[in-house]
Amino acid sequence: MEDNEIIELYWRRSEQAIRESGSKYGSYCLSIANHILSNLQDSEECVNSTWLNAWNAIPPQRPNRLSAFFAKITRNLSINKLKARAAEKRSGNEVTVAIDELDECLPAPDNVEAEYQRKELGEQISRFLHTLPERECNMFIRRYFFVQPIGEIAARYRLKESNVLVILSRTRKKLRFFLQKEGYMA
Amino acid sequence: MNNMELFEAIGEIDSGLITRCENEVVHAPKQTWVRWLSVAACLCLVILCIFTLPTFKQTPPPPITPGNHSSQPTTPNNTLLYINQLKQEPSFQNSGISLNVNDFIAMTDDEFLNYYGVSFSINKAVPALKLQPQNPAKRNGIFKSSGRGTYYDRHTFVFANDADSQRIEITLSKTAYYPGLMVGTDESTAQLKQSELGGFAVTIFQYAGENGGTCYHTEFLNNGIAYCMTSYNLSQKDYAAALTSVIADNVDTKANPAGAEDTHTATGTVNAVDENANLVSISVGDGAFSTLRVYLPDGEAKSYSVGDQVKVSYVGNPITICTIWERQLKSITTVND
Numbered sequence: 001m002e003d004n005e006i007i008e009l010y011w012r013r014s015e016q017a018i019r020e021s022g023s024k025y026g027s028y029c030l031s032i033a034n035h036i037l038s039n040l041q042d043s044e045e046c047v048n049s050t051w052l053n054a055w056n057a058i059p060p061q062r063p064n065r066l067s068a069f070f071a072k073i074t075r076n077l078s079i080n081k082l083k084a085r086a087a088e089k090r091s092g093n094e095v096t097v098a099i100d101e102l103d104e105c106l107p108a109p110d111n112v113e114a115e116y117q118r119k120e121l122g123e124q125i126s127r128f129l130h131t132l133p134e135r136e137c138n139m140f141i142r143r144y145f146f147v148q149p150i151g152e153i154a155a156r157y158r159l160k161e162s163n164v165l166v167i168l169s170r171t172r173k174k175l176r177f178f179l180q181k182e183g184y185m186a
Numbered sequence: 187m188n189n190m191e192l193f194e195a196i197g198e199i200d201s202g203l204i205t206r207c208e209n210e211v212v213h214a215p216k217q218t219w220v221r222w223l224s225v226a227a228c229l230c231l232v233i234l235c236i237f238t239l240p241t242f243k244q245t246p247p248p249p250i251t252p253g254n255h256s257s258q259p260t261t262p263n264n265t266l267l268y269i270n271q272l273k274q275e276p277s278f279q280n281s282g283i284s285l286n287v288n289d290f291i292a293m294t295d296d297e298f299l300n301y302y303g304v305s306f307s308i309n310k311a312v313p314a315l316k317l318q319p320q321n322p323a324k325r326n327g328i329f330k331s332s333g334r335g336t337y338y339d340r341h342t343f344v345f346a347n348d349a350d351s352q353r354i355e356i357t358l359s360k361t362a363y364y365p366g367l368m369v370g371t372d373e374s375t376a377q378l379k380q381s382e383l384g385g386f387a388v389t390i391f392q393y394a395g396e397n398g399g400t401c402y403h404t405e406f407l408n409n410g411i412a413y414c415m416t417s418y419n420l421s422q423k424d425y426a427a428a429l430t431s432v433i434a435d436n437v438d439t440k441a442n443p444a445g446a447e448d449t450h451t452a453t454g455t456v457n458a459v460d461e462n463a464n465l466v467s468i469s470v471g472d473g474a475f476s477t478l479r480v481y482l483p484d485g486e487a488k489s490y491s492v493g494d495q496v497k498v499s500y501v502g503n504p505i506t507i508c509t510i511w512e513r514q515l516k517s518i519t520t521v522n523d
Contacts, residue, residue, distance in 0.1 A: 020243050022333040030286075067208060068201035075197045083190075098485065118191065122198020129203055138207040144196045167484055 003066040018051040025067060025141035029074040035147040036078040042085075046077040053077070075145065121184065128178045133169065139164065140171050209458040209492075211465050211479065218376055239288055242472070268379035268444065270394040289334075295320060298341045302326070302358050302411055304436050308345050311431035312424045315354060317347040341428040345428075349394075354428055357414040378511060381445040382503045383430045385439035387446040387502040390429070391407060392422075402431055407507050408437050446502045449516060452478055455495040461487045464512070468496060478504070480511040495521045 002018050009017035029050050033043035048075045063069035129137045139157070142148045150168075154161045272292070293466050295317065299305060321328045329338040339361050346353035380387040388404045395401040399419040406413050415432065417425045444480075454470035457477070464482045480498055490496065499516040 017332070026334045027337055044286060050242075063201075065201045065205045068204040071204055072197055072201070075208070076194075079190075079194060079197070111522075112191070118195050121195035125196055125198075126200035126203060129199060132503050134206070134210070137203065138210050141203060144193065145199065159211070171441065174503040 003074070006066060007058060007062060010055065011062075018055065019172055021051050022047075023072065025070050028067065029070055032071055032074045032146055033078045035149075036075065037081055037085075043078070046074055046081055049077050050074045059181055071146075100161065123177070124179065124182055128175055131178075132174070136167060139167055143168055194425045211458050211463060211467055212283065225356070240285075253447040264456065266382040267390070268381045269390050269392045269422060270378050272391050273475065274392070275393050275395060275401070286329065286331065289329040289331040290325060291314075291330055292325075293341070295343065297359075298326075298343075301339070302359065302360065302412065303409075304319060306345075306356070307431050307435055308428045310352065311427040312354075312420075313381065314347040314352065315424075315428065316347075316417050318344040318346050318353075329331070332415075343385070352417075352419045352424075354415065354417045354420060354425070356432065357412075357416075359412045360410060366385050378513065381426075382446040383426065383436070384433045386433045386437050386444050388429065388433070388447070389505045390425075395419075405507050406503055410473060410475070412475065412507050441475075444503055449499060449501055450503075451497060451499045453497045453521065456490050456492055456496055459487050459490055459492060463487075465521075466490050466496075466518075475508050478508055478510060480515060481520060482518065483517065486518075491519075497521050 004022070005021045006017055009020060009170065015042070026047060029047045030040075030043055033046040034040060037043050037046070050070055052091050053073045054070065057073075061069075083171070129140065135157070139153055142153050142156075150161050153165045157164070159167075188405075238410075264367045293301065306317070309317070322393050326341065328336055330336040340357060340359040342357040344353060344355050378389055382388075382391050386406075388406050391403045393401050393403070395418055395473055401416060401418055402420065402422070402425040403414070405414045405415070413432070413436075415429060419430070422430075433439075437444075444450075450472050452468070454468040456466050457469045458467040459464075464484055464487045466480050466482065467489055468478045470478050470481060478498065480500075496518055498510065498512045500510045501516060502514055505511045505514065
């Protein structure tokens, strides 16, 4: 089924939208989640939550690129899951539990501010990525957006892993320089 | 700003960049020395011809027999056989699919044969080779869930002699093109030739395996099933016989002529263009193998854009699964909706 047909199903509030999304993008999203979480059960949960988030977001949204839209949701959910896991590991420590309990005392505007800053930083990173040659840009996205292993990236581009590491290292240095210029780092 | 904040912010990048990355078609970088090497080789050939042509005129050509390692055509059992030699062991594409252990359904070899709807009589073609019992260390089965349907069904049938010194592995899949041979541009792909066995065109590759043994590899698509057939330490004659039997058992060439000289057409929508590799990717249907990659002559890829409706005419079967190489291409034209 074409992407615009799936989006139309979401707009019509048809549950078939979720089935079609799963059928077309299930393994794609699962792969993204599993690269971040390295746990199939957690990854499956994130993918199922992806369709729920999409259900809540469409309408009013009408994504131009459905795969990227799902990828971003899955990635965010997986990162949240990763953070929750880290918090669980810390939960035996009384001090960290006490600190976590204080989270709810923080005023909400901080989260809005953080969200705004994240989006703004994301835009700056996009600007930076547009300045890169296409292959370097794609390697960066594969590593830091899709979290693909170095070996997988090397196989894809038919390069040695050491070459991929060097290219990524150079790109990170360029990004650091770019962000410094934009005032993000001292 | 810490690492995690930066990592999260990368999740906010432009969706267009993500889509471009997903649709990227990777092609081996062109090596200029290969071109110069080709020119030098041609010059050598010309010089060689000048000095040796008179001798050839006086001497009858030596017979070409099955079992040699020439890329010249040979004709066992009235078939047209070309062997494409690769300089080194090729790499195979990896599948990035994630498997959920809860979706696993075990299958025996017989159940797999029923599932694919195929049969093999390799033992009759090469009596020394027998179907080996499944390796219990490997997962022998498919992965299926209500949401994803059958999403992984790759299985390898192994035929080997008693000493396990010679073997053929046949990997089938209905859902994913895996494993697939990756042939670099330095393999003189312009010269890849197709054999015709039982009226069906296939491309046979030969290379030295890990321990120096001779390997042959062929991959093709038939009736929605990807076949990858690789031999280890088998003679060319036996490999050809085994491959011929697989084709005879499973390919209906009368219903769908698919010889090395038969012309086919495919119509679809361009979904990716790679100008550097002179490659366009075309959606030609809804099935598992719905993408056809077409290599074009230098500079022609830029004439096409994502969304264009195109009609592709080509000779023979795709040299590697779902891939039309430039030498097979007869024409590609933009058509109206």
